[in-house]
Amino acid sequence: MLFAKPRSYLLWALMSWAVSISAQTPASNRDFIVAVVDSVPITNHDVSLRAPQLREQLKQQGRPILEGEALLKAALERLIVEKALLQHAKELSVPIEDDAVNQAEQRLAAQNQMSVEALHKKISAEGTSVERLRQNLRDQLTLQRLTDRSVPSRIKVSDIEIDQAIRERQTASMGTNPDIELGHILIAVPEKTTDAEVLALQTKAQTVLANAKRGDDFARLAKEFSDGTERDKGGLMRLRAASQYPTLFVDATKSLTVGDVTMVRSGAGFHVLKLLTKRASSVLTVTQTHARHILLRPGGQLSQPAARAQLADYKRQIEAGKADFAKLAREHSQDGSAAEGGDLGWASPSMFVPEFEEVMNQLQPGQIADPNVSRFGVHLLQVLERREASISERELRDMARNHLREKKFDETYQLWAQEVRGRAYVEYRDAPQ
Incomplete structure (x- = not known):
């Protein structure tokens, strides 16, 4: 699926080099060179084509929309970087097979719901040669392949960063589904119990609660008073994920600190609960x-x-x-x-x-x-x-590593692209209009 990671497809967005058939009209007689990158010219027409593409990209990303001279200047800088990267790819002999260009051409035709032959006729009628179209596609593929080759190896993610990301995840899980262990004493209320009997049982439960709060041994209280199945275990309900406990118990204890005691009522009776353990989930x-x-x-x-x-x-x-x-x-x-x-x-x-x-x-x-x-x-x-x-601990670490690499990709790409641009010879001519 094209939109899934790894980030090898990010260049389509970053470089903003989508081919627009209808936009590729011939340059006018007033066209002129606005910059030269390693002897490769950039014309005013090139900038005028790129500017609306850049504006749309900024809009999609929710970034401030540039207008007028600022937009033309930004579009020119994008083109300069691209020309520098293409020259760098040429120096490294980055190969693009004809079959890859053919496939890209077929995808473009499919996007426009036409055959390749109809695509060729259309762009020819609009003044753009098939050779120019295929060169644009080849350049796109070259930039993508160059980025795939150069950027990922520059992204460094340390074990310390992974450990920190996992700790942050575990801290977040404390508020969602932590591992907890509860002590439980049930004062059962049988069916058809009279109001007076319920009141007596409630009083008994409140007495147990008071004793537990003042520090009496909870296990002893459970063995003496509890009607629950955990009675012989001192009321211990086993350490497990909060999601595996009754929702009533989780809601009653979620605001407690370890050692606190509370009481809730259910259809089965009165429950005295003590929070014995609370920690980040051991089940990943x-x-x-x-x-x-x-x-x-x-x-x-x-x-x-x-x-x-x-x-x-x-x-x-x-x-x-x-x-x-x-x-x-x-x-x-x-x-x-x-x-x-x-x-x-x-x-x-x-x-x-x-x-x-x-x-x-x-x-x-x-x-x-x-x-x-x-x-x-x-x-x-x-x-x-x-x-x-x-998931296993290894899978969790791989997930954390991929997430960190994703976060670092854009910054790493920009630094690398600027390094390549800095090594290129750039001559500015007339300002774009």
Whole structure:
């Protein structure tokens, strides 16, 4: 599935080099060179094409939108970095096979719902040569492959960072599903007990509670007074995850500190509870999500608003019972999961890119989100179910490491790209207009 990690596909978003067929009009007679990078020129026309792409990217990322001269300057800087990276790839002899370009061309044609032959006719009619299109695709693939080769090896995650991330997770789990051990004394209230008998049993329970609070041995009190099954064990209920205790007990003790005692009433009687142990869960679990999606990739004649509108219509049809999600995914999704009806299987946290996972985590099982945008296109996403799944300590460390690498990727990429740009010869000419 294209939107899942590893982050090898991030470059499509970072470099903002999506090919737009309709945008590739011929340069005007007033075109001029605005900069030269290692003898490779960047024209005013190049900047004018890149500026709206950059503006849309900033909008999708929720960053301040640039306008006018500031937008043109930022677009030029992006192009300078790209030219420097392409020159660096040439020096390293980064190979891009013709088959890879052919596949990229086929994907582009599919996104525009046409054959490759029709795509060639269209771009030729709009003044762009097939050779220019294929070179753009080759450049995209080169930048992606160069990034895959150069950036991941620069990301360093230490054992200390992993240990800290795990400690933070364990601290967070203390407020959700810690391991606890309770001491339990049950003063049973049989069925058909009179009000007077209930009052007497309540008084007995309050006496036991008072004795436990003043420090009397809880095990002795349990053996003497409890009607519960744990009586012979001194009232001990075994150390286990809070989720394995009755909800009534968990709610009654969640605000207690170790050693505190409280009492609650249930249909079985009066329960005197003592919090004996509370710690981060020793059972390593994660919440896994089973989801499916339909992915449309804007480009050419399919704009992002059009993709959103198309997926919104699919959502209305599905919710009205007029269409089947899996059938629509098989027919229209532009993702590898299409053959499976868009089914993404069970996914642990941090398996998907953040902008996709953030939306997924907000959904209840069965719910379909409004169309949302990720770096790979526009998604119609549905969560099918969730579950708690056990993981090993090694899996937890791998998950923490991947999460930390994800967080460091953008910064590492930017530093590396600027290093490459700093080694390039850059000559500024006339300012872009």
